[in-house]
Amino acid sequence: MPHTIALGTSDTSIDYCVTLRPKGSDDSPMPQLSRIGVSLDSELLDRFDKFIAEKGYDNRSEAFRDLIRDRLVGTAVVVSKAPVVGTVTLIYDHHTRLLPEKLADLQHEHHEVVISTLHAHLDHDTCLEVILLRGKSHDVQQLADKLISAKGVRHGRLVMSSPETVLPHRHSHG
Numbered sequence: 001m002p003h004t005i006a007l008g009t010s011d012t013s014i015d016y017c018v019t020l021r022p023k024g025s026d027d028s029p030m031p032q033l034s035r036i037g038v039s040l041d042s043e044l045l046d047r048f049d050k051f052i053a054e055k056g057y058d059n060r061s062e063a064f065r066d067l068i069r070d071r072l073v074g075t076a077v078v079v080s081k082a083p084v085v086g087t088v089t090l091i092y093d094h095h096t097r098l099l100p101e102k103l104a105d106l107q108h109e110h111h112e113v114v115i116s117t118l119h120a121h122l123d124h125d126t127c128l129e130v131i132l133l134r135g136k137s138h139d140v141q142q143l144a145d146k147l148i149s150a151k152g153v154r155h156g157r158l159v160m161s162s163p164e165t166v167l168p169h170r171h172s173h174g
């Protein structure tokens with residue numbers, strides 16, 4: 001079984017490698033594997049390990065693969081030109097240099113996609129921002145990706161809904 005985890009610690013982060021294999025290849029005799037290195041701060045790794053223990057995973061690589069698959073499936077639901085609405089939820093520290101400006105700039109640059117923004121000052125440092133988006137799936141996804149990946153955003157999540165992709169409602173008249 002191709003489980004490879006290399007552990008090494010530095011001052012603030014823990015580096016480890018996971019081995020990825022294509023889904024469905026578990027039974028193949030020579031699965032094609034790629035190893036990647038991931039850096040995590042030790043607190044996040046502690047929480048990851050607790051998650052793994054709770055869910056009953058044998059090791060980190062297996063849990064990591066499932067999380068990746070889950071994320072990829074969750075973002076590939078709608079075709080790229082389908083009209084969607086979405087909410088992006090961001091948690092960030094507003095002291096992070098230039099981050100509030102960057103988030104505002106992104107929203108101005110894509111104002112045709114942004115319906116509204118709700119901002120709450122959760123505590124002295126932490127901001128919660130919920131951004132309502134509407135547009136083509138691809139445009140909504142792209143802006144959400146830029147917002148969530150902005151350096152200093154601690155947590156971000158896009159939830160999309162697409163009324164047009166919901167299966168048609170059928171009455172049975174029997």
Ligand code: NI
Pocket residue numbers: 094119120121122126127128
């Ligand atoms: Ni704030």
